Amino acid sequence: MAVVPIDHEAIKNIKPPVNQRGIIGWFKENLFNGIFNSVLTLIILTFILKFLPPFIQWAFFKASWFTNPDVCKQCEGACWSVVFKNLRFIIFGFYPHDIHWRPFAAMMILFLLLFFSSKRRFWTKKLAYAWPIGLVAMGVLMKGGILGLAPVDSMKWGGLPLTLLLSIFGLTSAYPLGVILALGRVSKMPLIRLMSVAYIELIRGVPLISLLFMSSIIFPLFLPEGITIN
Template sequence: MTDTTVFVRSQMEPAALPPKRSTGLVAWLRTNLFATPGDTAMTIIAMLFVAWLVPPLWQFLVTDAVWSDPEGLRGEACRFEGVGACWVFIQGRFNFFIYGFYPVDQIWRVNVMFLLGIIFILPLLVPRAPFKRTAAVMFFLVYPVVAYFLMAGGVFGLRPVPTNFWGGLTLTLIISLIGIIASTPIGILLALGRQSKLPIIKAFCVGFIELWRAVPLITVLFMASVMFPLFMPQGVSVDNLARAIVGIILFESAYMAEVVRGGLQAMPRGQYEAAYALGLNKPKTMGLIILPQALKHVIPGIVNTFIALFKDTSLVSIIGIFELLNTVRAAGSDINWSSPTHAVTGYIFAGFVFWVFCFAMSRYSIYMERRLHTGHKR
């Protein structure tokens, strides 16, 4: 009888490598850039556009740029023919772009404020960080008071610094942070009020939202700066920065309300019925069941509103507040720094700063969407 055991493997053969055409750089290019004739054409057009755009930008921003000013020429260092970006202008006025007119010997107070803000907000941004409730209390209740007295002074021996000395990126972050924190709960309340069955509450919320959405932010800022003091009692005045912040909060809360309302309307009726079947009343149903799901669904819209608010802070320059963009514009008018490219360089710097913060918010939004999706991701 023939022995068949010689034809049976005693060990598994090692797994064969995948075909070279299905892995590596060539496979990625074929799948993502050259999958179809249309994709190939678009890829070629994009490559030609990049080849046309990148070399002159690189030449202006890097190769022909002025990076140092060892002789202290300031604007004269960038007045030669064929000179690119005047980065020495950014270096020379960097403190002004960040801190505005804040006294140089008191800048440490601004730095301490930033450091405390980072320490308090990090536990809120990291999902697995401990002591979230403590961090929330410190950031939303304690930190605003500490930050205000650090900036304004007048206590504990700190020299008073009026708000008209605040400026630059510091003021941009202050306005946007206060606007984001304050407009979010107001917007949620307005969205809930707009769905209320009580006619008075619903009419008030609808009127508030439609009023503030119907006027440009520039008009709101002009009204807050010029018209509002006319309605105040004799001898009573409100700080110009405070008026601008209040106007921005009310303006952005109307847009936030519509974003949240979209999430509330997207919730199926079954969620309400299930909550009522469990014996939950309306406040608990809304706070524990509906709102968490609705806010999760509209994270992109909420972050989009935050980004728009952050960029809209540049509009406060029209009422004489020196945020980042206005400090760049003011520094550009200095005759000592006058050159053919210093203004363009300043705007490039301001645009890059805005892009960094907006891109960071966008990426964090994507991270939170991926973390919170529970079966609804497509």
């Protein structure tokens, strides 16, 4: 059987097929391809034309951006100046105002670690060492109490730095825990399988807010007097 050589030049000159539908054909095929889809498209378009222009007027053109929040109460649009005035509180929470540079530096360290971790070419031993060093540095910056840094109680942590820290630790622990539970659910050992299924169904079937309320009420009852959960 003869082998036909591949003409690479001819392959390069092949053009993609031309779509003859056009914009009208696309609308007909995707938005008006039947009575139900046509009615649904018209309802959505009516809703957009009725509510979107007034919302844009309220949110942008009639909004108050940088005026005093007390003055902007009289305007007809959104009062974004409240957001700008409280931006530091939104980002840093109750962390002491005069040392906001510390949680900001901690966030920058975390962003750098995430940036280099997203690039495969940086997956070396140096990056593996950088993560524990960076996390310790973040903890020192947030907590203080050493190296001449004023101590800050963790109850004053909040805003974006705390959200990022909880997200990183939560995601880091969730992946291996999920794999262990998945293996435990298909285990041939009845006790391990039962415990894994019970945990999975409990966490998946109960709203998170309910679990948080239950833990805040029930767990302290089993702790010695004077010991609290942060």
